[in-house]
Amino acid sequence: MEKQVEMIIYGAEIICASCVNLPSSKDTYEWLGAAVARKFPNQPVNIRLVDIFNPPEEEEIKSFAQRVVEEDMFYPVITLEGQVVGEGNPRLKTIYTELEKYGYKAVESF
Template sequence: MKKEVEVIVYGANQLCPSCIHLPSSKETYEWLEAALKRKYPEQPFTIRYVDFTNPEMDKDKEFSERIVEEDLFYPVVTVEGEIVGEGNPRLKTIYKEMEQYGYEAK
């Protein structure tokens, strides 16, 4: 593994208007965290949930503003700052990005 990556799920308490029948942002975060831990056991990574309507950390504010300005579908999933999914993120795409950083499926 090249380095420990940071995965961030940006979402909001309110469901995305275009994503009515999909899980909430928080549910997506929990599902993604569990899936990544199963796929890459004993391979450390950081995963965080950020409410983009009220980001607590300064480093999340700029991206949170981008979500609003570009009218992105949420949740928005990033790996090392690169968008890898929005609205209904696909595990296959996220796994592919993780493997670019040296993560190996177990």
């Protein structure tokens, strides 16, 4: 692993109107955290959940949260080191592939 990466999940308490029947942003946050920890054990990823309607004051995060709202993106929107890797219903395979680009080594499950 080259460095610990930051994954940010931008979402809201309310489920996206276009994402009915999909997990909430908080559920996605918990699910992704568990899935990544299983696939890449002992290789920490800094995973944060950001409320798009009440983001922290960090300018870059606040600006992207505003973009999610203004562009009507399907949330949760998942970024890895600032790059969008998932929107609405994220695909684990895509996220795993992106993590591997940063030197994370997958552990295959049986």
